[in-house]
Each structure stands twice: as structure tokens, then as C-alpha cells.
Amino acid sequence: MHALIPNLWNFPDLGLGLGLxxxxxxxxxxxxxxxxxxxILSENYMDTEGRPLYVLDQVAERYPIVMHGVSMSIGSxxxxxxxxxxxxxxxxxxxxxxxxxxxxCWTGVAGRNGHDLYPIPHNEKTLAFLIERIRIVQDxxxxxxxxxxxxxxxxxxxxxxxxxxxxxxxxEEADCGLLLDVNNVYVTCRNHDLDPWSYLEGIPYDRxxxxxxxxxxxxxxxxxxxHDRRVIDPVWELYADVERxxxxxxxxxxxxxxxxxxxxxxxELLKAQQFRHTAEVAHAS
Amino acid sequence: xxxxMPELDQIERWMQTLFMDADGxxxxxxxxxxxxxxxCTEESLEGLVLPSKQLDSVERLSIYGNMYFxxxxxxxxxxxxxxxxxxxxxxxxxxxxDFVTRHPSTHYSLTRLGSKFPAYLGDEADxxxxxxxxxxxxxxxxxxxxxxxxxxxxxxQFEDLTAIPIERWGDVRLxxxxxxxxxxxxxxxxxxxxxxxEDRHMDIPAAAPAFVAVYRHNYRVWRIDLDVRRFTLLAxxxxxxxxxxxxxxxxxxxxxxxAGLMDAVSGWFREWTSEGLFYGAHLDA
Numbered sequence: 298m299h300a301l302i303p304n305l306w307n308f309p310d311l312g313l314g315l316g317l318x319x320x321x322x323x324x325x326x327x328x329x330x331x332x333x334x335x336x337i338l339s340e341n342y343m344d345t346e347g348r349p350l351y352v353l354d355q356v357a358e359r360y361p362i363v364m365h366g367v368s369m370s371i372g373s374x375x376x377x378x379x380x381x382x383x384x385x386x387x388x389x390x391x392x393x394x395x396x397x398x399x400x401x402c403w404t405g406v407a408g409r410n411g412h413d414l415y416p417i418p419h420n421e422k423t424l425a426f427l428i429e430r431i432r433i434v435q436d437x438x439x440x441x442x443x444x445x446x447x448x449x450x451x452x453x454x455x456x457x458x459x460x461x462x463x464x465x466x467x468x469e470e471a472d473c474g475l476l477l478d479v480n481n482v483y484v485t486c487r488n489h490d491l492d493p494w495s496y497l498e499g500i501p502y503d504r505x506x507x508x509x510x511x512x513x514x515x516x517x518x519x520x521x522x523x524h525d526r527r528v529i530d531p532v533w534e535l536y537a538d539v540e541r542x543x544x545x546x547x548x549x550x551x552x553x554x555x556x557x558x559x560x561x562x563x564x565e566l567l568k569a570q571q572f573r574h575t576a577e578v579a580h581a582s
Numbered sequence: 583x584x585x586x587m588p589e590l591d592q593i594e595r596w597m598q599t600l601f602m603d604a605d606g607x608x609x610x611x612x613x614x615x616x617x618x619x620x621x622c623t624e625e626s627l628e629g630l631v632l633p634s635k636q637l638d639s640v641e642r643l644s645i646y647g648n649m650y651f652x653x654x655x656x657x658x659x660x661x662x663x664x665x666x667x668x669x670x671x672x673x674x675x676x677x678x679x680d681f682v683t684r685h686p687s688t689h690y691s692l693t694r695l696g697s698k699f700p701a702y703l704g705d706e707a708d709x710x711x712x713x714x715x716x717x718x719x720x721x722x723x724x725x726x727x728x729x730x731x732x733x734x735x736x737x738x739q740f741e742d743l744t745a746i747p748i749e750r751w752g753d754v755r756l757x758x759x760x761x762x763x764x765x766x767x768x769x770x771x772x773x774x775x776x777x778x779x780e781d782r783h784m785d786i787p788a789a790a791p792a793f794v795a796v797y798r799h800n801y802r803v804w805r806i807d808l809d810v811r812r813f814t815l816l817a818x819x820x821x822x823x824x825x826x827x828x829x830x831x832x833x834x835x836x837x838x839x840x841a842g843l844m845d846a847v848s849g850w851f852r853e854w855t856s857e858g859l860f861y862g863a864h865l866d867a
Contacts, residue, residue, distance in 0.1 A: 344691050345731035347761075348801035368690035374591035381690055406594040410687040411601055411650055412657075415594070423590050451642040452632040453593070488642075490635050518636035519645065 301544030302502040306441060306474065308396055311361050311547035313566050313573075315559075318552070322352045324559040329359060332563065336549045339366035339397065343384040357392040363507065363547070364389055364397035365476070368410070371430050371444070372417040373403035382437050389438070396506060398443030398476050401427070401464065418453035419463040424470075431471035443506045444468075445476035448484040448513070448522035460485065461499030468504040475500070477546075478509035479535040480528065484520040493535055502543050510536060510569065511551040525554035527565055537572040545573055588620055588630070596620040600643055604683040607647040608640055654682045654695065661696045662723045664778045665703070668716050668786075677707055693731060700724050715786055718767040722775060725763035725796040726803050732761035737858030743851060750865055752826025756819045757862035761798035764808075764817050768792070772807050799858045810837050812850055816859075824866065 312333030317325075324330070335356055342353050356362070366385065370378070389397050402414040417423050435442055446464055458466075468475050477500060486493040510533075512526035528536075528550070539546070550566040588596070596619040603610030610616050611624055622630055624640060631639040655678045659666045666674040681702050687695050703710055704717030737759060746754055770792040777784035793813035795806050808816065811832050818828035829847065833840045854860065 340691055344693065346734040347730045347732065347798065351734075351801055370690075374594055378690070403594055404690070405687075406591070406598050408688050409598060409602070410690060411598060411646075412653060412687060412692055413601075413646060413649060415597060415601075415646065417590065418593065426590060450645040451639075452634070454628065454630050454632055455588075488634060518641075519634070521645070521649075 302542060303544070304474065304506050304546070305503050306506070308474070308506045309547070310545045311363070311395065313569055314361075314363070314547065314549045315562060315566055316549065316551050316553070317353070317356060317362075318556055319349060319352075320556050321559045321562075322348070325356060326352065328559075330559065330563060332360065332566075334361040334363060334395075334547065334549075336363045336365050337392070339364045339385055339388060339399075340368050342392075343381075343388055353392060361395050362392045363549070364392070364394045365445070366397070366399040367412075367414065368404055369399035369434070370402070370404040370410075371399060371434065371442075372401065372415075372423070372427055373406050374426075375406050375408065377430060377433060379437065382434060386438055389440075396443050396474070397438070397440065398445060398474070398507075400445045400447045401467070402447045414447040416447065416449040416451060416453070419456040419458050419460055421457065424463060424466060427467055428471040431467070431473050435471070435473060441472065441474050443474040443476050445478050445509065446481050446485070448478075448481040448488075448520075450488050450519060450521075452489055459491075459496070459499065461496045465499060465501045465504075468501055473504070474506040475504045476507045476509060477505045477539060478511070479539060480509065480511040480513055480532050480551075481522060482535060483529075483532050484513050484522050487515075487520045493531075494538070497535060497538060497542075500539075502539075505539070505543060505546055508536065508539060508546045508548045509551055510548065510566075523554060524551045528568070533568070533572065536569065540572050548573070592620050593630070596622070597643070597646070601647045601650045602683065602686060603647065604651075604679050607644040610647070611640070651679050651682070654678060654687070657692050658682075658696055658699060661727050662699065662720055664719045664723060664775045665699075665716055667778045668712065668719065669710070677703070677710070680707065693727060696724055696727060712786055714789070715769045715771065718769045718771045718792075719775060721765055721767065722771055722794055722796060722805060725765060725794075726805070729761040729763055729796055729798045730803050732759075732798060734761070735759055735861040737861050738855065738863060740852050740855040742863060743855065746863065746865070752824060752829075753866045754825045755822060755864045755866065756825065756860045757864070758816070758820045758859055759797065759861050762820070762859055763796045764813065764820055765794045765796065766791070766813065766817075767794060770807070772805050775805070795859075797857065797859060804857070811835060811843070811846075815847070815850070816854070819860075 314334035314336055315332050317335040317337050342350050400414050405411050482493050482496050510528050511524045512528055514521045514523040548569050552562050596616055599616040600607045600610035627639040633639050655675050658678045685698050700717055700720035703720050710716055768789050770787050770790055772794050774784050793808040795808055815828050815832045818831050833843055
């Protein structure tokens with residue numbers, strides 16, 4: 298049995314959470330469902346004073362909120378966008394975010410934005426570059442960044458280390474946290490002909506603060522991280538392994554396309570309980 | 583890492599050029615723009631991007647290129663459903679592809695993407711059928727997006743207006759809420775938009791001056807047609823004119839009935855304040 302590893306910052310295990318999505322706003326406001334916590338896509342609330350923020354304020358009064366962004370572009374060679382970071386910081390203060398994060402990726406360069414999570418080569422040079430950027434951002438935000446492994450679809454010829462080693466060194470040397478998306482581990486490993494179990498061996502679990510679960514689309518030749526369906530069994534198996542290793546981490550189900558009614562998404566999330574129970578038993582023994 | 587490997591900045595700008603090529607990654611690879619950043623042909627591509635067991639290097643890059651356009655088309659379609667209905671899905675997709683190629687996103691928020699779309703349809707896009715009508719529809723749909731996110735303020739009530747001494751009414755300047763757009767159009771598009779959103783057939787109406795107010799009230803977005811008198815009065819106030827000067831402007835219209843105007847105006851303000859269109863009333867010193 299693996300040793301149980303707490304995260305370095307003692308961030309709480311918030312339990313099982315869902316992404317806060319507009320299609321579920323009315324249900325949530327009318328029912329205040331028994332969800333442990335909500336994660337928001339930061340950018341959906343940073344430039345609005347309309348209904349999304351109105352709803353978020355009410356949700357934040359009742360549930361822990363975690364902020365997860367898609368536009369920090371920490372791996373971009375463009376200058377850091379401090380206007381963006383200021384808005385991010387203000388929103389985090391407004392909703393009392395338990396932690397906030399983004400992805401290990403870049404989203405645009407030369408002033409343009411592709412609105413996607415683009416990969417970076419895993420080598421010493423990009424590692425050093427990324428570490429410096431993370432430190433600057435953390436200093437500005439005055440909190441650790443919790444960065445997620447994105448799904449990737451290509452391999453750079455100038456990568457010199459496996460992704461999990463890159464993530465470990467990035468997290469340790471920049472002193473940041475990790476959001477381990479086990480669906481992304483599965484998708485990335487499928488796309489790169491790698492073994493996801495070996496990937497999980499290399500993760501520094503004392504840096505893992507949160508876990509993501511999601512469904513993906515299997516195209517046969519490759520997988521796309523679509524967040525549009527249920528979690529497949531092999532991903533649940535990876536999740537169970539991570540839960541056994543850590544003794545339990547805040548876990549979130551992402552569902553961003555073909556979003557079902559709230560109760561259906563919640564039921565899918567609650568499947569995680571069986572694996573968390575295993576971890577709790579392991580923790581107690 | 584081999585010594586002749588490109589810098590991260592080069593890789594990112596090169597990849598972005600490929601992903602944003604309207605004719606696909608293969609076309610991007612042959613483009614002068616990409617070649618100026620990194621001299622790489624399809625034959626030498628494996629020196630930068632490795633194939634997987636299932637996909638060659640171009641196919642792997644194309645996953646990102648295809649997702650770039652499909653995502654942005656989806657976002658613009660969500661914001662401009664009536665425009666998509668008018669053009670048909672295929673033409674709409676091509677128009678958006680051209681639009682984002684000529685006007686790529688430069689902001690982290692996807693809600694900014696459509697801000698130039700109405701003007702693009704009206705002035706720049708190739709082969710748009712019923713161009714003026716389509717552009718007017720887009721103007722209203724974009725206004726709906728703008729007011730959805732606009733700054734929130736506390737509106738004043740009708741009683742706040744009646745509290746102003748009647749002899750000072752001419753000097754009052756009313757502040758319209760940020761979530762209000764007043765649109766002067768060449769086509770009566772409002773009922774057409776409603777018909778499409780309710781899935782009812784309606785022929786494209788003949789050109790005729792039309793005036794529309796788009797606003798947010800209680801976190802819902804509304805569209806209402808205005809007659810020329812109401813529009814003139816509201817627009818004059820919106821631009822900062824005093825109530826007296828706005829009424830003079832309104833009374834000077836050929837359509838105005840000066841004798842009945844003052845009776846009508848009271849009802850208009852009762853209606854507008856109940857819809858929360860004003861948030862301040864100031865008297866000139």
C-alpha cells in the first residue's frame with residue numbers, strides 16, 4: 298500500500314465538487330443541492346457584472362469556491378498580462394476562493410489568442426522559463442498557483458524529459474501546486490503511446506491539491522478532451538489509484554459540452570465516492 | 583537537446599501561424615508567414631513534431647488547427663443565432679472563418695470576439711446575401727451580449743423623478759444605465775429576431791427606419807421597438823442632454839404632436855423607470 302501524502306500547504310480536501318455552469322444556475326438557486334464545493338471558470342466572471350456574477354455571489358455565500366482559469370497563458374513568451382492578473386486577484390478576494398489555478402500551457406502569442414491550451418516542449422530551457430513566470434505570478438497573486446496538466450495531442454522533438462518529470466520539477470522549483478487531471482493523463486498517454494500508470498508514478502503527490510475527472514472522445518487514432526460525456530472506467534481506475542496514494546484530494550467533475558441536467562452530472566460525480574471510500578479505509582488502517 | 587533546435591518563442595509563433603491558417607495546417611506549413619519564423623517543410627516536420635503510432639506530424643498539428651476554427655465558429659454562432667439562421671450553417675461557418683482570420687482574437691475573453699462582427703458583416707465580408715439586413719440583425723444580437731455583461735448600477739424609481747420640483751424638470755439630466763443600447767437601424771429586425779428564436783418562419787421585411795432599445799433589467803436582457811419620438815427623447819438623454827433640450831428635440835420632429843407630447847411623456851417615463859433605464863438624476867447648478 299502506498300503511503301498517504303498530504304499536500305504541502307494543507308489545503309483542505311473539499312470533497313466532491315462540480316463546475317458551476319450557467320445551464321445549472323436556476324436549479325442551483327432553487328435547490329441549493331448537496332454538493333461539497335463548486336469550481337468556476339475564472340474568465341466567465343472577471344469581465345461581467347451581469348447574471349453570472351450575481352449568481353456566483355450567492356453561490357459563494359453557501360459553498361467553497363475554487364477558481365480555475367484557461368487564459369493565464371503561463372507558458373506563453375508574450376509578457377505577463379498584469380491587467381488580467383489584477384482582475385483574477387480581485388475576483389478571488391470577492392468570492393473567497395480557496396485556491397486558484399490554470400493550466401501548464403500557452404493560449405496565444407504575439408498579442409493573439411487561440412483560446413486553446415497549447416503544449417510546450419518539455420526541456421530544461423522551457424522549464425526554467427516557466428518556473429520564472431510562475432514565481433512572478435505567485436508573487437503578484439500572493440498565493441500558490443495550482444497548475445493542471447493539460448491534454449496534449451503532439452510531441453515535440455526537442456522535449457528531453459517525460460511530462461510527469463517536467464511537472465514534478467516545475468512544481469518543486471517554482472513552489473507551486475498541481476491539479477492532477479486524471480482524464481488528461483489518460484488522453485495524453487493515449488495520444489503519445491505512453492503508459493498512464495507509469496505517468497502516475499512520477500507525480501509529486503505532496504504538490505497535488507486537486508483532481509479533475511471528465512469524459513473524453515475516443516477517435517480511434519487519438520483522444521480529444523471534450524468534457525462532453527461520462528468518465529470511462531480506465532479513468533476511474535487511475536483516479537482510484539491517486540486517491541489511494543493521497544488519502545483523498547478535492548475532486549471535481551468537469552462537464553462542459555452536451556451538459557446534462559444538474560442531477561445527472563451530480564450522480565456521475567458521486568460515483569467517485571466508492572473510490573474515496575477505499576482511500577478512507579486505507580487511511581484508517 | 584540538439585543545438586539547432588528553435589527557441590520557445592519561435593515554436594509558439596510558428597505553431598500559432600499554422601493553427602490560424604484558414605486553409606489548414608498543411609497550407610500554413612507552406613506559407614511565407616510560417617517559413618519566416620521557422621524554415622520547416624512537411625518533409626522536415628518530424629524534426630520539430632514527432633508522429634505517433636497512429637498519426638503523422640501534420641495530422642497531430644491539425645487537431646489543434648481544426649479545433650481553433652470549430653471552437654470560434656461555435657462561440658460566434660452562440661452569440662449570433664439569427665445571423666447563422668439567415669446565412670445557413672455552412673456559409674456562416676465560412677464567414678466566421680474569414681472573420682477570425684482577418685480579425686483574430688486579441689483578448690483573453692471570448693465575449694470580446696464578436697464585437698467587430700456586425701461591422702465586418704456590413705462592410706467587409708465577401709458575398710453576404712441581404713447584407714444590410716444581416717448587419718442590422720448582428721448589431722442587435724451584439725448589443726444583447728454587451729448589455730448582458732454591462733456594469734450593474736442601482737436604478738432610480740418614478741417617484742424619484744416626481745420628487746424633483748416641476749419648475750426644474752427642464753434642467754434635469756438623467757443618467758441611463760450602462761446596460762442600455764439604443765439602436766437606429768435600416769430594417770425592422772426586432773420581430774424577425776423574435777420569430778427566429780421562437781422557431782417561426784418570417785420573410786425578411788422591407789427596409790424601413792427602425793429604433794430598438796436593448797437593455798438588461800433584473801438580470802434579463804430585453805429588446806423593445808421604439809417609435810421615433812421615444813427613441814429621440816431617450817437618445818438625447820443617453821447622450822447627456824437635459825430633459826428640456828431632449829423634449830425640444832422631440833417636439834421638433836414632424837411625427838410629434840406637441841400638444842399631446844407632455845401627456846405622453848409622463849407615461850413613457852413611468853414605463854422606462856419601471857424597466858430601470860435610469861440610475862441618476864442631476865440638476866444643473
